[in-house]
Amino acid sequence: MTLWVLDTDSLSLLERGNLKIQERLSKVNADSVAISIITAEEKMKGRLAAINSLSGIERIDRLAIAYRDLQSSIEDLQTLPILPFSELAKDRYRELLQQKIRVGSHDLRIAAIVLSVKGILVTRNRRDFEKVPNLQIDDWS
Numbered sequence: 001m002t003l004w005v006l007d008t009d010s011l012s013l014l015e016r017g018n019l020k021i022q023e024r025l026s027k028v029n030a031d032s033v034a035i036s037i038i039t040a041e042e043k044m045k046g047r048l049a050a051i052n053s054l055s056g057i058e059r060i061d062r063l064a065i066a067y068r069d070l071q072s073s074i075e076d077l078q079t080l081p082i083l084p085f086s087e088l089a090k091d092r093y094r095e096l097l098q099q100k101i102r103v104g105s106h107d108l109r110i111a112a113i114v115l116s117v118k119g120i121l122v123t124r125n126r127r128d129f130e131k132v133p134n135l136q137i138d139d140w141s
Contacts, residue, residue: 001032003119004138005083007110007129008039010122013141015076021122024140034081036113038106043073085109089116096132103128111135 006014014021025033047070054063085093093112101108107125111132114121120136123129129137 001029003117004028004033005110005114005117005119005121006033006035006039006080007107007121007123007125008042009124010140011035011039011043011076011080013124015072018141021140034083034119035077036083036110037085038109038113040077040082042106043077044070047073083113083117083119085113086116089113092116099133101131101133103131108132 010021014025047066050066051063051070054066083089089109089112092115093109096103096108096112103111107128111121111129115132115135120138121129122140123137124139124141126137126139129135
């Protein structure tokens with residue numbers, strides 16, 4: 001069975017109701033779709049940064065929205081399996097770093113996890129992820 005791993009951007013598009021991603025998702029076995037722990041980290045960092053940037057009485061309405069978005073993200077993350085940064089992923093990450101691939105560290109960690117599970121990364125970021133040797137990618141957007 002093919003394991004499809006959504007990157008952070010693809011997950012965000014799905015959360016915003018992207019019809020193309022929803023359509024592709026409906027055509028695969030739900031048990032064959034996951035995200036990485038790095039994607040979960042990035043989602044939480046973004047939500048927490050939004051909350052932490054809001055202070056003062058004039059921003060209370062936006063704070064309520066930011067907390068609603070945080071809760072929504074937590075609930076969304078509970079619906080998908082989250083792949084760990086396992087020992088094998090750590091080894092793949094080390095190998096990728098030694099190859100001096102010019103890709104952001106979070107993207108490289110996502111790639112290492114996908115390689116460690118022999119999955120296919122669902123991303124529209126071909127420019128960066130195509131630099132990673134042996135990484136299979138597919139754009140559902």
